[in-house]
Amino acid sequence: DGTYPGDYLIPVGEALKDKVGDAYVDQPEDVWLEEVRNYATDAMMTLIRTDLGSLGVEMDKFFSEKSLYGTGLIESAIKDLDDKGLIYRGTLEPPKGKTPEDWEPREQTLFRSTAHGDDVDRPIMKSDGSWTYFAPDIAYHFDKVQRGYDLLIDVFGADHGGYVKRMKAAVSALSDGKTPLDIKLTQLVKLYKNGEPFKMSKRAGTFVTLSDVVAEVGPDVTRFVMLTRKNDAPLDFDFDKVLEQSKDNPVFYVQYANARVHSVMRKATEAGVTVDDATLAGIDLTDMTHDSELAVARKLAEWPRLVEIAARTNEPHRVAFYLYELASDLHALYNKGNDVPELRFLQEGNIAASQAKIALARSVSVVISAGLGILGVTPVEEMR
Structure with missing residues (x-):
């Protein structure tokens, strides 16, 4: 009917309309949807690079999880572990504490992470044959080990604390215990303005970006204040306090x-x-x-x-x-x-x-x- 797919899928700018164009109107949904997805991803990565750049942070390489699939890297990483006798078919015990009602014992493909310090072995493949989230994470670290790095550092949100032992076990297995992995858990930053917490809501569309903070107080203040707390300690970022000239700043x-x-x-x-x-x-x-x-x-x-x-x-x-x-x-x-x-x-x-x-x-x-x-x-x- 001459409308652009993006018109009723998501709000898009003229640039995207021009990029999608009439050529995609008669194409299968997955074709033009992929074009929209790529455009949105590129736009968000530009925002991320701009925000980091405002703080003087430059990343040598951004690594997309999607790029791991179809390259054979996941398969190579799992084969490396399999060759070391660390991949097997088995059944895990029920979760500790209250067992979910839908839990049932089933045979899975597992990584013997307990051989490298983990509490339990971890599944790497789902029952439908697709990889679990853990598998591409293993492949990502396998790539770094293969490139010869002698120390790996991961930064996780505090809600991913349960992932630490399995990831350390994977890197230990992939590197034969030669490459240490240091995982930093980070707490959320709470923003305060005029003495009141600034409540952010995705649904209401009220949020503060990193670029907003830098524009308000400058890159030097932002960096220093962020580094006045250990990574696993919560930080209250008070806009008024960080701009006042006192010992408390x-x-x-x-x-x-x-x-x-x-x-x-x-x-x-x-x-x-x-x-x-x-x-x-x-x-x-x-x-x-x-x-x-x-x-x-x-x-x-x-x-x-x-x-x-x-x-x-x-x-x-x-x-x-x-x-x-x-x-x-x-x-x-x-x-x-x-x-x-x-x-x-x-x-x-x-x-x-x-x-x-x-x-x-x-x-x-x-x-x-x-x-x-x-x-x-x-x-x-x-x-x-």
Whole structure:
């Protein structure tokens, strides 16, 4: 009748109408439906890439589960496990706890995941001969193992906690125990605005996208706040809090510490004190013995080990926490100078003492800048 299939299937733009065109009107439904599906998928992937790009996140490769089917990769992965004696036909025991009314024992094709630390063996094929969801997941990790990666990291939602053991077992079996798999479970982020939770609803069409958050508070604030919690801890993202200039705002507090150091250095230069990095690197700090100064020095000494631990455990939140604590020590030392003149960074008439104190402060700035760089946040040298 001359209408476009998309007109009554889903709301589509003129571009899709042009792409589908009259050529598809007389085609079987699966033909034009596939065209609509591909167009929608491409459009959504463009949105995802744009959102990630706004945060400075670039993915080397997006892997579609659909691309696994028909390539033989699933079959190759299962054959690899079968060759190791880990695939068999068997019947699982009923689920623990209350048994579903429709449960009945039946023979299935199973992966012997218990041989690699899982609680029970897992089905990889449905009764109709199609693969379970687990099978393409095995194939996806098989592909990575085959490409020679020496460490795999998966990020799951908290509701997929039951999938951890079976996935670890699969990677252990596929790599003969040589490739570790670290699975990070992540909690949801709750958004707050004007002191009230922002309730999102797919049905009502009320939701906030990542690009909305970045547009509201900026990429640096978004990244830092997201990394102030361990991945498996819930996060309350309060739009008002992350924009206020207070100690309760970790982004501001850390950036302010760095800006404060640069402010001191500018004032020192104006006062005729040489504070370039080459000069400060050779300054003797042994005369600084006050508890507030030593607290900063001790915290600085933790930095190399802290980075090592954060990298080894894949826990960037450790860096964010550390930077906040370091900034707190720097601010405490600075404020102490209001009551104790000898703690002030600029010592009038004593260039050597000024350089020593500024060298300590400059060390804080160097570490903060390095830490923010690890987190993908741009350090600022001046607060507006």
